[in-house]
Amino acid sequence: MLIVKKFGGSSVANKERIFNVARRCIEEYKNGSDVVVVLSAMGDTTDQLIAMAEDINPKAKKREMDMLLTTGEQVSAALMAMAMQALDVPAVSLNAFQVMMHSTSRYGNARFKRVETERILHELDSRKIVIVTGFQGVNKYDDITTLGRGGSDTTAVALAAALHADRCEIYTDVDGVFTADPRVVKNARKLDEVTYDEMLELASLGAKVLHNRSVEMAKKYNVELVVRSSLNDTEGTVVREGADMEKLLVTGVAADKNTARISVIGVLDKPGIAFNIFDTLAKNNINVDIILQSVGREGTKDISFTVAGDDMEHAIEILEKNKKRLTIKEVSCNPNVAKLSVVGAGMMSNPGVAAKMFEALYNSRVNINMISTSEIRITVLVDEKDIDKAMNAVHDGFAMGE
Numbered sequence: 458m459l460i461v462k463k464f465g466g467s468s469v470a471n472k473e474r475i476f477n478v479a480r481r482c483i484e485e486y487k488n489g490s491d492v493v494v495v496l497s498a499m500g501d502t503t504d505q506l507i508a509m510a511e512d513i514n515p516k517a518k519k520r521e522m523d524m525l526l527t528t529g530e531q532v533s534a535a536l537m538a539m540a541m542q543a544l545d546v547p548a549v550s551l552n553a554f555q556v557m558m559h560s561t562s563r564y565g566n567a568r569f570k571r572v573e574t575e576r577i578l579h580e581l582d583s584r585k586i587v588i589v590t591g592f593q594g595v596n597k598y599d600d601i602t603t604l605g606r607g608g609s610d611t612t613a614v615a616l617a618a619a620l621h622a623d624r625c626e627i628y629t630d631v632d633g634v635f636t637a638d639p640r641v642v643k644n645a646r647k648l649d650e651v652t653y654d655e656m657l658e659l660a661s662l663g664a665k666v667l668h669n670r671s672v673e674m675a676k677k678y679n680v681e682l683v684v685r686s687s688l689n690d691t692e693g694t695v696v697r698e699g700a701d702m703e704k705l706l707v708t709g710v711a712a713d714k715n716t717a718r719i720s721v722i723g724v725l726d727k728p729g730i731a732f733n734i735f736d737t738l739a740k741n742n743i744n745v746d747i748i749l750q751s752v753g754r755e756g757t758k759d760i761s762f763t764v765a766g767d768d769m770e771h772a773i774e775i776l777e778k779n780k781k782r783l784t785i786k787e788v789s790c791n792p793n794v795a796k797l798s799v800v801g802a803g804m805m806s807n808p809g810v811a812a813k814m815f816e817a818l819y820n821s822r823v824n825i826n827m828i829s830t831s832e833i834r835i836t837v838l839v840d841e842k843d844i845d846k847a848m849n850a851v852h853d854g855f856a857m858g859e
């Protein structure tokens with residue numbers, strides 16, 4: 458039996474927690490399993506490192522940011538190996554270079570291309586617990602990269618897939634995947650199971666309990682995930698293919714505050730304009746989400762869309778630079794917005810979900826700025842100040858807690 462166990466930052470935040478994780482892993486090891494442990498940086502180390510960088514150079518190069526941020530995971534991996542050794546269990550810590558976790562070259566947002574297994578298998582063969590740094594990869598320039606915030610989950614799934622692990626367990630600071638963020642929605646309920654597709658939507662729409670790429674990869678390689686607490690023994694949530702699962706009308710609600718709205722005003726109302734605008738953004742690696750176009754008047758129209766909050770300034774810079782070519786009269790923006798989404802595979806066959814969501818928002822007097830839908834989700838854009846209220850209203854409107 459080969460098991461990959463991933464522990465998030467809060468699970469290794471201090472000495473006591475490190476030993477708690479060490480003991481949990483040792484228990485599994487002593488039962489005869491091969492154990493690979495993936496760790497995040499301790500507590501809020503990553504945030505602190507980002508703050509240090511901003512203090513030195515607010516425009517720090519992404520390469521150097523990755524060099525800095527990956528130190529956090531190396532600290533926790535080394536300390537974990539030391540803790541296990543202190544408990545008389547053989548353990549070895551490895552970083553992305555030592556394992557060889559090949560990634561694309563994009564600093565700050567790299568993707569895994571290939572993961573080598575030789576070194577890990579060799580260490581497991583000599584009955585060691587293998588501890589691997591989460592969140593990092595190595596690109597073709599032999600530079601260290603990071604996978605984006607929350608990326609340690611993806612390291613765990615990539616290793617589970619490459620090693621054909623029997624289990625992949627993601628340990629965190631809540632008991633599993635809930636119908637909404639349990640820190641915001643009091644009535645949120647833990648789900649026993651959730652499908653890859655639903656989890657992918659929830660994760661992509663702001664439920665940071667799993668990194669969205671970890672879910673994408675788990676689906677692709679059919680890695681069943683269990684999300685559970687590192688602090689108790691409660692059974693967690695299983696993420697898997699859902700053919701035989703009960704299709705709930707709505708499974709969960711997610712909120713994303715890292716969102717900004719941009720409007721381009723007065724562009725020419727003729728073919729090719731939207732293409733040019735979004736092509737220009739895409740070529741600059743800016744992802745656009747909800748798009749709304751006004752009806753044309755006097756030969757011009759307005760287009761509004763959302764981007765990740767971190768991309769807003771860059772997007773505006775690009776639009777301003779290309780204003781003339783893109784026929785834009787004016788660019789405006791609003792960073793104080795948030796996305797609220799409901800997700801559920803049952804939506805496909807049930808009309809009225811949107812109406813119900815809008816009713817819940819109306820009842821709590823939350824105004825909707827933009828709307829977008831897919832087969833299994835509905836997303837609305839609201840003012841950021843309303844997001845917690847809106848999330849509770851929609852969650853309870855669908856009686857998800859019951």
Ligand code: ADP
Nearest residue numbers: 465466467629630634635637638640664665666
């Ligand atoms: P870790 O450090 O273990 O990776 P994260 O902070 O990345 O932990 O993710 C866990 C957090 O995700 C929880 O503390 C919770 O506040 C938040 N969260 C958001 N949406 C959900 C949800 N639907 N279910 C569970 N947790 C959620």
Ligand code: ASP
Nearest residue numbers: 497503592606607608609
């Ligand atoms: N330490 C990284 C972060 O805070 C990666 C992770 O926790 O998954 O984003």
Ligand code: MG
Nearest residue numbers: 465607665666
């Ligand atoms: Mg996380």
